[in-house]
Amino acid sequence: EPEVTQTPSHQVTQMGQEVILRCVPISNHLYFYWYRQILGQKVEFLVSFYNNEISEKSEIFDDQFSVERPDGSNFTLKIRSTKLEDSAMYFCASMVGGLEQYFGPGTRLTVT
Amino acid sequence: AQSVAQPEDQVNVAEGNPLTVKCTYSVSGNPYLFWYVQYPNRGLQFLLKYITGDNLVKGSYGFEAEFNKSQTSFHLKKPSALVSDSALYFCAVRDDAGNMLTFGGGTRLMVKP
Numbered sequence: 448e449p450e451v452t453q454t455p456s457h458q459v460t461q462m463g464q465e466v467i468l469r470c471v472p473i474s475n476h477l478y479f480y481w482y483r484q485i486l487g488q489k490v491e492f493l494v495s496f497y498n499n500e501i502s503e504k505s506e507i508f509d510d511q512f513s514v515e516r517p518d519g520s521n522f523t524l525k526i527r528s529t530k531l532e533d534s535a536m537y538f539c540a541s542m543v544g545g546l547e548q549y550f551g552p553g554t555r556l557t558v559t
Numbered sequence: 560a561q562s563v564a565q566p567e568d569q570v571n572v573a574e575g576n577p578l579t580v581k582c583t584y585s586v587s588g589n590p591y592l593f594w595y596v597q598y599p600n601r602g603l604q605f606l607l608k609y610i611t612g613d614n615l616v617k618g619s620y621g622f623e624a625e626f627n628k629s630q631t632s633f634h635l636k637k638p639s640a641l642v643s644d645s646a647l648y649f650c651a652v653r654d655d656a657g658n659m660l661t662f663g664g665g666t667r668l669m670v671k672p
Binding site: 451453478480482488489490491492495497502503505538540542546547548549550551552553 | 593595601602603604605608610649651657658659660661662663664665
């Protein structure tokens with residue numbers, strides 16, 4: 448069964464450094480998402496991406512964040528200058544269209 | 560703005576007994592409702608969805624959920640719980656205009672042998 452995959456599973460970085468989180472969505476899916484879950488808190492929407500552009504974004508998704516689909520298979524989330532409060536589990540999701548979103552296993556980002 | 564409430568942080572049930580995990584929602588327009596399950600150190604697994612039609616929807620692993628429009632609820636149910644059902648369950652909603660999911664805070668289900 449096709450799955451969303453994410454790399455790395457755990458990323459440790461120092462405050463102020465740039466990180467790139469990578470996702471490979473399910474191959475025939477058209478909509479792509481990033482969510483995050485700070486430890487002990489709700490899963491929060493960050494951004495949705497369709498047809499090579501951002502379709503929705505939350506207040507969390509400020510200028511420090513960007514997304515890209517560089518090669519038609521990968522979907523990346525970049526944080527330009529990480530802060531301590533960016534420490535969270537980041538989930539990528541994809542969707543065929545109008546139906547359920549399928550989530551990857553997540554990347555745990557730890558900012559020290 | 561859309562929102563989801565899961566009023567119970569934890570639900571305890573004995574194996575073989577029926578279980579219910581509660582969810583209420585608020586959304587403008589028609590709701591699309593989902594249940595996901597999260598096992599330790601794993602991502603969110605889709606269980607079931609309500610888009611339209613029959614108010615009782617059936618999903619994976621014997622779970623079902625009942626949509627109640629007047630009570631704005633979408634409770635998750637299973638007739639006979641298994642120890643392996645122990646996990647964190649999330650209810651989520653989106654409206655028919657957008658794609659972003661709004662999640663509830665999650666309910667930890669503990670099934671004891």
